[in-house]
Amino acid sequence: MxxxxxxxxxxxxxxxxxxxxxxxxxxxxxxxxxxxxxxxxxxxxxxxxxxxxxxxxxxxxxxxxxxxxxxxxxxxxxxxxxxxxxxxxxxxxxxxxxxxxxxxxxxxxxxxxxxxxxxESALGARFDMEVDAFLLLVLSIYVALFLGPWVLAIGAMRYLFVAAAQALPWMRASLPPSMARKTVAALQGIVLAAAASGLFPYPVALGLVAFSLATLVWSFGRDTVWLWQSRLSYEGDRSLPATGYRTDRSRTSHP
Structure with missing residues (x-):
């Protein structure tokens, strides 16, 4: 049986x-x-x-x-x-x-x-995030062929964040909910898709992707500062999840 x-x-x-x-x-x-x-x-x-x-x-x-x-x-x-x-x-x-x-x-x-x-589950959220990250990486590679290698920073940003977290334990703490983070994450895919479509003139596509990258740098930078300021709490409470991501499907974490 x-x-x-x-x-x-x-x-x-x-x-x-x-x-x-x-x-x-x-x-x-x-x-x-x-x-x-x-x-x-x-x-x-x-x-x-x-x-x-x-x-x-x-x-x-x-x-x-x-x-x-x-x-x-x-x-x-x-x-x-x-x-x-x-x-x-x-x-x-x-x-x-x-x-x-x-x-x-x-x-x-x-x-x-x-x-x-x-x-909702932590594994489900992680699965969702990994697919997001890979799609952004692929789209950034494609758009970089037209706008330049600097666009690769959009697709690489999340992987660099994860790599940094491997070396710096305080970066593994869960981030608080943030509508701004959610909006910035969603913006990356939309802007890269728009630039990849070829529907916009080069200067417009360049400006859109540059703005998108600037918002992503701001978002990651803000979260890094928050994690740094909260490092003592994390170091004092090892029960916090060592993932660096939220455990729901609301997509408030970085892609």
């Missing part, structure tokens, strides 16, 4: 397998539509395999409704990465923007689903 734990574990494996299969199906569609080559296939495949491995190692009993929305967004992000890796500056703009737009829309959906279904 299958135990309860065994049944739930099977659910996680099934959801993971479906996500990986969807990734390869999307790659096949992109190949048929754009003629995507081996580099794109390899990039998308690696993302799909890594995604599957991370989910299976997460020890979640199963993916909740919000997590499944995030998984769908992860698959779309893998498609964006495949197109950018394969085509570079000549990536097919229409499918690229279609996938990016869908991923950004779903980014607003998974938090709502989590709250309405009561399935």
């Amino acid at each position: 299958i135990t309860q734990d065994g049944r739930v574990t099977g659910q996680l494996e099934r959801h993971t397998a479906q996500g990986v299969a969807a990734q390869f199906l999307l790659l096949g569609v992109l190949w048929a539509v754009t003629g995507m080559g081996a580099v794109g296939w390899l990039t998308g495949a690696v993302w799909g395999v890594v995604l599957g491995g991370v989910l299976l190692r997460s020890r979640k009993p199963a993916l909740g409704p919000a997590d499944q929305v995030t998984l769908s967004r992860a698959v779309l992000t893998g498609g964006v990465a495949a197109l950018v890796a394969d085509g570079g500056a000549h990536a097919s703009v229409v499918p690229l923007m279609a996938l990016t737009t869908a991923a950004l829309v779903l980014d607003a959906v998974d938090g709502i689903v989590a709250r309405r279904t009561g399935t």
